[in-house]
Amino acid sequence: KIFKFLEFMLKNETLFFELALKSDALLLGDFILKSGKKSPYFFNVGSFFKKGLIAELSNLYTEEIISRKLEFDVIFGPAYKGIPLAAAISASLSTKISKPIPFAFNRKEVKAHGEGGSIVGVLKDKKVLVIDDVLTAGTALKQSLEIISQEGGNAIGCLVALDREEILDDLLARDKIFQDCNIDVTSIAKISQLIEFLDNCDRQDEAKIIRNYLLGI
Numbered sequence: 001k002i003f004k005f006l007e008f009m010l011k012n013e014t015l016f017f018e019l020a021l022k023s024d025a026l027l028l029g030d031f032i033l034k035s036g037k038k039s040p041y042f043f044n045v046g047s048f049f050k051k052g053l054i055a056e057l058s059n060l061y062t063e064e065i066i067s068r069k070l071e072f073d074v075i076f077g078p079a080y081k082g083i084p085l086a087a088a089i090s091a092s093l094s095t096k097i098s099k100p101i102p103f104a105f106n107r108k109e110v111k112a113h114g115e116g117g118s119i120v121g122v123l124k125d126k127k128v129l130v131i132d133d134v135l136t137a138g139t140a141l142k143q144s145l146e147i148i149s150q151e152g153g154n155a156i157g158c159l160v161a162l163d164r165e166e167i168l169d170d171l172l173a174r175d176k177i178f179q180d181c182n183i184d185v186t187s188i189a190k191i192s193q194l195i196e197f198l199d200n201c202d203r204q205d206e207a208k209i210i211r212n213y214l215l216g217i
Helices: 002-022 046-050 054-067 082-097 139-150 173-181 191-200 204-215
Strands: 026-032 038-043 074-077 103-111 117-120 127-135 154-163 185-190
Touching (some): 002 054, 026 204, 046 054, 054 082, 054 154, 054 185, 074 139, 082 103, 082 127, 139 173, 154 191, 173 185, 185 191, 191 204
Parallel strands (some): 074 103, 074 127, 127 154, 154 185
Antiparallel strands (some): 103 117
């Protein structure tokens, strides 16, 4: 069973990286991340949307949810990129397990008319799985956790497409978040795996840039 799970994980990672390269989601250059940190690379999940590959991407999220046996009541997608992700994953997962999977998201601006409020969907008294694109320093995730808590929900974990494996206080960001918030962050793939994938695809120059960044060179 362990071998089959590892085999599945390898397949999912490879499919994800192939889609990422196909959609030009991996950008190299000089970038300022949401955390304020400078980076020589940026992973843009919006490229999947532009290329019409959101169904393929959401299917990879769905496979992770099923294989990891994540149990929750509702998916939460933070504004803005998390919203289409949550919607697509909800539809994909609902189809695969033949069960309606609700999703919710926050608005950046509070709606003053209609149903009002800043949340679409129900989080109160629900077990919530947070969906996002990339884990860097966990800034966006902590904002999501605060929103869910304020709405009376219980966050059970977070699933992202790519874990950048950034270091915070001498710990990997995912370990730091678990230490601070008691929340598991899982991912379809990790940046260290992308480096290996690029090496195997004869894209050593790109692999070297990212590897040196991780090593602090």
